[in-house]
Amino acid sequence: xxxxxxxxxxxxxxxxxxxxxxxxxxxxxxxxxxxxxxxxxxxxxxxxxxxxxxxxxxxxxxxxxxxxxxxxxxxxxxxxxxxxxxxxxxxxxxxxxxxxxxxxxxxxxxxxxxxxxxxxxxxxxxxxxxxxxxxxxxxxxxxxxxxxxxxxxxxxxxxxxxxxxxxxxxxxxxxxxxxxxxxxxxxxxxxxxxxxxxxxxxxxxxxxxxxxxxxxxxxxxxxxxxxxxxxxxxxxxxxxxxxxxxxxxxxxxxxxxxxxxxxxxxxxxxxxxxxxxxxxxxxxxxxxxxxxxxxxxxxxxxxxxxxxxxxxxxxxxxxxxxxxxxxxxxxxxxxxxxxxxxxxxxxxxxxxxxxxxxxxxxxxxxxxxxxxxxxxxxxxxxxxxxxxxxxxxxxxxxxxxxxxxxxxxxxxxxxxxxxxxxxxxxxxxxxxxxxxxxxxxxxxxxxxxxxxxxxxxxxxxxxxxxxxxxxxxxxxxxxxxxxxxxxxxxxxxxxxxxxxxxxxxxxxxxxxxxxxxxxxxxxxxxxxxxxxxxxx
Amino acid sequence: xxxxxxxxxxxxxxxxxxxxxxxxxxxxxxxxxxxxxxxxxxxxxxxxxxxxxxxxxxxxxxxxxxxxxxxxxxxxxxxxxxxxxxxxxxxxxxxxxxxxxxxxxxxxxxxxxxxxxxxxxxxxxxxxxxxxxxxxxxxxxxx
Numbered sequence: 028x029x030x031x032x033x034x035x036x037x038x039x040x041x042x043x044x045x046x047x048x049x050x051x052x053x054x055x056x057x058x059x060x061x062x063x064x065x066x067x068x069x070x071x072x073x074x075x076x077x078x079x080x081x082x083x084x085x086x087x088x089x090x091x092x093x094x095x096x097x098x099x100x101x102x103x104x105x106x107x108x109x110x111x112x113x114x115x116x117x118x119x120x121x122x123x124x125x126x127x128x129x130x131x132x133x134x135x136x137x138x139x140x141x142x143x144x145x146x147x148x149x150x151x152x153x154x155x156x157x158x159x160x161x162x163x164x165x166x167x168x169x170x171x172x173x174x175x176x177x178x179x180x181x182x183x184x185x186x187x188x189x190x191x192x193x194x195x196x197x198x199x200x201x202x203x204x205x206x207x208x209x210x211x212x213x214x215x216x217x218x219x220x221x222x223x224x225x226x227x228x229x230x231x232x233x234x235x236x237x238x239x240x241x242x243x244x245x246x247x248x249x250x251x252x253x254x255x256x257x258x259x260x261x262x263x264x265x266x267x268x269x270x271x272x273x274x275x276x277x278x279x280x281x282x283x284x285x286x287x288x289x290x291x292x293x294x295x296x297x298x299x300x301x302x303x304x305x306x307x308x309x310x311x312x313x314x315x316x317x318x319x320x321x322x323x324x325x326x327x328x329x330x331x332x333x334x335x336x337x338x339x340x341x342x343x344x345x346x347x348x349x350x351x352x353x354x355x356x357x358x359x360x361x362x363x364x365x366x367x368x369x370x371x372x373x374x375x376x377x378x379x380x381x382x383x384x385x386x387x388x389x390x391x392x393x394x395x396x397x398x399x400x401x402x403x404x405x406x407x408x409x410x411x412x413x414x415x416x417x418x419x420x421x422x423x424x425x426x427x428x429x430x431x432x433x434x435x436x437x438x439x440x441x442x443x444x445x446x447x448x449x450x451x452x453x454x455x456x457x458x459x460x461x462x463x464x465x466x467x468x469x470x471x472x473x474x475x476x477x478x479x480x481x482x483x484x485x486x487x488x489x490x491x492x493x494x495x496x497x498x499x500x501x502x503x504x505x506x507x508x509x510x511x512x513x514x515x516x517x518x519x520x521x522x523x524x525x526x527x528x529x530x531x532x533x534x535x536x537x538x539x540x541x542x543x544x545x546x547x548x549x550x551x552x553x554x555x556x557x558x559x560x561x562x563x
Numbered sequence: 564x565x566x567x568x569x570x571x572x573x574x575x576x577x578x579x580x581x582x583x584x585x586x587x588x589x590x591x592x593x594x595x596x597x598x599x600x601x602x603x604x605x606x607x608x609x610x611x612x613x614x615x616x617x618x619x620x621x622x623x624x625x626x627x628x629x630x631x632x633x634x635x636x637x638x639x640x641x642x643x644x645x646x647x648x649x650x651x652x653x654x655x656x657x658x659x660x661x662x663x664x665x666x667x668x669x670x671x672x673x674x675x676x677x678x679x680x681x682x683x684x685x686x687x688x689x690x691x692x693x694x695x696x697x698x699x700x701x702x703x704x705x706x
Contacts, residue, residue, distance in 0.1 A: 028648050028652060028653075028654060031644075031648065031654040035641060035644065035645070035654065038637070038641060039638075039641050041634075041637070042634050042635075042637045042638040042641060043634075043638075044634070045630055045631060045633060045634025045635075045637070046631055046634045046635060046638065048628055048630055048631045048634070049628070084653075084654075085653070086653070086654055086655045087647065087653060087654070087655035087656045087657065088647075088651070088653045088656045133630070136634070523653070
């Protein structure tokens with residue numbers, strides 16, 4: 028049951044929010060409680076995964092590959108954990124930020140549905156099921172984008188939905204091709220079935236389809252333009268949630284699919300990812316340089332940062348993946364925090380257009396410090412978390428003698444610094460063009476609480492990077508050598524077939540490391556899966 | 564719209580369609596049908612009331628906010644999942660507590676299907692009512 032909670036808790040909260048439709052106050056409390064519950068569940072999962080290795084469960088006691096598998100290795104568990112952290116931060120921030128109209132239109136229920144979809148995509152071990160969770164989160168995010176009800180929101184939502192539907196269609200087509208070629212969609216089973224068949228045309232086309240789909244979800248070049256067109260229109264709480272989670276689901280899916288299902292060492296796949304990610308980095312950072320709206324600048328930076336993460340995968344060495352995973356974790360905290368700060372900047376100065384605002388350093392020096400922490404971390408200034416993330420990626424590139432790519436990565440880091448100092452100079456340093464107390468709305472303390480917490484996390488990860496890098500190493504090892512992952516699925520499947528509830532390897536006396544890789548149960552489930560089922 | 568024929572027919576058709584939707588829901592166990600189609604039929608029944616007598620009347624006839632109905636439906640689905648989790652330790656496992664003794668094929672799967680039924684009925688009605696009201700709002704602005 029443990030693995031079900033990250034999905035069931037947010038969805039249950041969404042249901043309660045819908046039932047409490049007429050009371051935004053109750054919904055607000057439910058949203059916070061549900062997010063807190065998600066955080067607790069995610070901590071339970073990651074503790075268990077770090078202790079025992081990957082855990083898996085079969086839904087409804089149907090053995091793999093027929094039943095839906097939920098699996099958590101360190102990567103999944105860490106992603107769920109960070110989702111929980113961001114959920115709580117956004118729930119608290121939302122108390123003071125989300126408008127009454129948005130709350131009446133279902134902001135809280137949709138937020139929880141989105142979290143359920145995101146967590147579902149992170150823990151599922153079945154690629155079709157992943158498609159379903161993508162749909163859940165896409166529908167929820169579409170709703171969240173339009174709850175404000177303004178013209179700008181609708182305009183943004185049309186672009187957002189348009190491109191995302193195309194990506195989803197490509198995803199489904201790829202999944203269909205894969206099923207036709209392999210006869211299974213369970214990722215552990217696919218890994219075994221596709222061993223030695225990577226060069227086949229069908230597999231290759233499926234890889235191309237999925238690469239496009241995940242690339243578009245992650246806002247990679249060339250399918251990135253939906254992101255800067257839409258992320259600055261909804262409430263700040265919503266755009267922080269989007270910026271933290273949505274593109275990262277795409278990156279996660281890319282890492283998952285292109286390690287366990289497809290072989291990234293195929294030159295065509297590797298080169299596409301490698302140069303795609305390099306162009307993504309450059310395009311994103313140059314796009315940001317041309318913008319003057321705070322949240323639009325930050326949106327373009329998401330794109331360039333996505334390039335780093337995909338680059339880590341594309342290098343396809345343990346160190347590269349460590350970099351990608353560490354980057355993923357660090358980036359979610361930093362980027363969400365920057366969006367939250369952008370909200371406070373907009374509130375304290377009356378606008379998010381850099382040309383219209385200024386003078387914040389004089390009025391709110393602490394906000395300046397809080398801005399500098401994630402901004403410098405994003406640019407990769409030591410000793411903050413972004414420095415280690417960039418260092419790992421660049422080291423991995425140098426180790427593989429990809430000097431040009433490493434050079435691009437360093438250059439993009441400098442350009443990021445340029446954009447961040449632009450926000451700093453315009454919003455904080457120069458005087459407010461309309462006089463210093465113009466158009467300011469008071470910013471409640473609830474806005475600062477999540478900002479301070481996330482900034483402290485960035486500093487903590489930066490100063491204390493060793494355990495995080497070690498966890499990332501363990502995680503990269505699991506991702507590149509998925510034996511433990513497959514063994515966990517096989518155990519869960521076997522337990523489901525015997526009609527037993529899944530026991531952890533520790534409970535049954537088998538240490539996770541020593542567990543062999545019994546793969547037969549996945550491939551040949553015998554007999555009817557549920558003998559006591561009366562209608563079958 | 565103001566049509567005597569439609570209004571009168573609606574009086575008969577709505578209960579019939581609602582009864583049919585329950586039949587389709589239950590039939591869906593082993594034959595074509597099920598929660599989704601049943602839910603669509605419920606939405607059709609209320610859409611008929613809406614067309615004949617207006618959104619206000621349809622909302623009154625429904626007695627409950629459509630999105631709340633959808634929420635209750637999703638809640639039933641989740642409850643069906645939790646049921647298996649609590650009784651058997653496996654989320655979403657099918658549980659048939661009264662089958663062995665009384666031959667009643669009632670259990671967590673029917674609860675799940677009922678959830679789909681309510682969720683579809685609520686969501687589709689919410690969309691239809693919302694569109695109708697938005698149409699009125701636009702028409703009102705034009706006048």
